[in-house]
Amino acid sequence: MAEISNSALPRLAKGVRLQGDSATGKSVLLYPEGIIELNETAQEIVSHCDGRTFGEIVRELAEEYDADPAALAIDVRETLADLHRRKLIEFT
């Protein structure tokens, strides 16, 4: 896919649910025939995919974690691209 731009709107793909897992206290993505346990970073990123743009998500996470936005953008982009490849995140 093309590079994720700052104005891209990542959302959970149709049929994918973000949910807490009471057995572990972690977050999971549930989708047809699959479950992915999210690490803390991925959980933070995915829970921000609710209508905010890629640029906004990076800015907010950078502020929240006092991180370098340029470095963080690489991580967020990688995570979202990976989830997009698995059809768990879509861009509008």
Next chain:
Amino acid sequence: MTTPRPYALLAEITYRCPLHCPYCSNPVAASLREAPGRLQGGGYSNEELTTDEWKRVIREAAALGVLQIGFSGGEPLARRDLAELVCTAREAKLFTNLITSGIGFDDDRVRSLRNAGLDSIQLSFQSDEASLADEIAGAHAHQIKLDVAAKIRAAGIPLSLNFVIHKRNIDRLPQIIGLSEMLGAERVELANAQFYGWAFLNRATLLPTREQVDRAREIAIAAKARLAGKIDIFYVLPDYYEARPKPCLNGWGQRYLTVNPIGEVLPCPTAPSAIPDLRFENVRARDLDWIWRESESFNRFRGTEWMPEPCRSCPQKEIDFGGCRCQAALLTGTAANTDPVCELSPNRGIVDAVLNTTNLSRANPGDWIYRVNEHATSPHR
């Protein structure tokens, strides 16, 4: 060893089915009145579980840690209480998937299932066009399935397609993938037949040649790359042609459990027919938590302690778990043996002999035997 928690429950709510696919994974003796020739405790009957019994099973599964439920069969639409069960599963926060042939769907049922909160539907097809597909299904089903796919799309329910691939349809893989694109599916499973149940009986007519398998693999890999981000293609390998076994179930009693129509709790849906000396507990006699943690059937092949050589000293033992217990039992007579698909198994010759017959013999494998269905069914619920 602490007991792992299960992630997914396969709820086989009925073995009744309008189709006759010769690769059906249901037990060949699926007539519930004859099937369980095994010792049974608890005084329960061979009738399908009631609505209330299934609701209890669903709640117990959620409490045990299950996150996903697949309603399967047989054809789950044969039960009128399906939407009610989906509703119960959603209330228990489970991700709900319906695994269906599509036969029995009409606008009302699509609507009632959507309103119940059904998360996704996996619709089976037998091929890409009616003549072959209907021959495989043993019924005029293909056109109905096309109509059902359109209804599911219109209702906005995520759609997965499942094609069981075998000798007769494997050469049509490009057209099958084309149909999947046309139907707007989100996911497609191209699942080479695995030889259990009816498929084991019909293996000679279903097993493709090496040439067919090699070509299909390339087509599937290319389609997966071309459609990445659009359709998620999941290609299930034809394991007889592999050198190492599949990591069956991700390990026995590790992630999955199945409850069959009469309430038996199974580590694997094909275990009762493949491993006759294993005794299965029933939800009518025990709660699911006890069965998952304590029962002999779930503990027999849990972990790695049960493994004989060559698995016991194999560095792969935590990766493929020695392969499939049912396959070991069906092909070698002993469920604890290394899956004979493995090149390290002393029994690999059994698989090679089957492959040789398929690839070298010019003899016509003959006709397959269609799955027969029980006529005297328990009343529709």
